[in-house]
Amino acid sequence: MIIKKLFSLVFVAVIIASCGIASPSIQPEDSPTPPLEPSLVTLRMNISNNTSYGPIYIAESEGFFKEFGIQMEFIQINKSPEALALLVSGDIDIYAGVLLSGILNVISQDPTIKVVADRGHIAPGGCTYQAIVVRKDLFDSGMITSAEDLKGLPISLTASGPSGFMASSYLAQAGLSLDDVVISDIPNAALVDAFNNETLPASSSAEPVLTTLMDAGNAVLLAKAEDVLGVYQSGLMVFGHWTMLSYRTFPTLH
Numbered sequence: 001m002i003i004k005k006l007f008s009l010v011f012v013a014v015i016i017a018s019c020g021i022a023s024p025s026i027q028p029e030d031s032p033t034p035p036l037e038p039s040l041v042t043l044r045m046n047i048s049n050n051t052s053y054g055p056i057y058i059a060e061s062e063g064f065f066k067e068f069g070i071q072m073e074f075i076q077i078n079k080s081p082e083a084l085a086l087l088v089s090g091d092i093d094i095y096a097g098v099l100l101s102g103i104l105n106v107i108s109q110d111p112t113i114k115v116v117a118d119r120g121h122i123a124p125g126g127c128t129y130q131a132i133v134v135r136k137d138l139f140d141s142g143m144i145t146s147a148e149d150l151k152g153l154p155i156s157l158t159a160s161g162p163s164g165f166m167a168s169s170y171l172a173q174a175g176l177s178l179d180d181v182v183i184s185d186i187p188n189a190a191l192v193d194a195f196n197n198e199t200l201p202a203s204s205s206a207e208p209v210l211t212t213l214m215d216a217g218n219a220v221l222l223a224k225a226e227d228v229l230g231v232y233q234s235g236l237m238v239f240g241h242w243t244m245l246s247y248r249t250f251p252t253l254h
Contacts, residue, residue: 040071043243045094046083047074051208052120052235056096078188080161085238087113095238101160101239114243120235122225130133130162130206130225130234132170133213139220144201147174147223154182156191156203162225162234163204170223194218206234 047053059065065072068213077083078099088106095103096119107113122129124227132155138144145154147170156162159178168178186194188209194200195218200221205213213219 040066040069042071042073043130044073044075044092045096046077046080046086046092047096048076048078049208050206053096065108079158081158087102087238089244090240093240093243095240097238098162098235099233103236110241114239115236116239117237118233118235120230121238122232122234124226124230128210128221128224128226130166130204131210131221132167132202132204132223133210133219134202134222135198135200136218136220137198138201139222144222147171147176151176151180152182152200153201154184156184156186156194156200156205158185159183162232163206165232166223166225166228167204170228173228193217195219 023184027231045056047056060072060074075086077086080095080100081102082094083092083097084106086092086100087109103115107115120129134144142184143149150171151174155167157167164178165239167181171177171180184200186200186203188205191200191203191205191213192211195203195213195216203213203219214221225234
């Protein structure tokens with residue numbers, strides 16, 4: 001809980017520093033005029049129910065944003081590529097999502113879009129947040145026990161995101177690539193059913209979907225991200241064009 005609160009405070013501090021919002025000044029006790037109620041700056045950000053967004057929910061619930069004159073408007077978006085497109089178009093001000101290859105392309109084309117904070121990373125010694133899982137019946141029968149066994153089989157992943165990078169790195173251990181498997185981008189909510197009805201052999205998944213699959217009893221961990229990737233930056237906070245360029249127009253607290 002302490003770590004989540006600290007992350008929440010750091011997240012709010014990053015927004016404040018980048019937006020140029022000042023802290024409330026202290027009024028003399030004998031001041032005849034009470035301080036004016038500050039107007040709130042509205043910032044739009046994508047959000048989802050993934051556990052990695054927990055610190056943001058905590059910051060909002062405990063009033064950290066409003067304390068510094070920020071009104072967050074959360075836009076429910078479950079796929080990071082869709083959120084990145086909205087950042088580029090200006091429909092959201094802050095991107096909170098996974099590291100995508102598209103982010104590098106966007107930054108190279110528009111230097112006013114900035115990565116401002118770590119939103120999550122994988123490192124050896126940490127808990128397993130992302131992994132490749134396979135159906136238990138296929139693992140128990142010996143049909144899938146290594147990277148080379150995935151050749152020619154469907155696997156659910158997003159090729160341009162962390163799940164695709166994880167799968168690509170694991171397959172490379174057997175001299176394979178994503179071209180050697182059948183990529184299926186199955187919605188997270190449908191993965192348990194796909195495993196149970198035996199239409200999907202494997203998935204490259206992250207929490208909380210990973211735990212959901214394991215708890216359903218029909219999945220086995222084949223490879224953990226911390227073992228395959230080592231240290232890997234999986235999540236980012238990115239400020240859009242308007243957020244970076246228009247901070248001088250933001251009201252300050254007096």
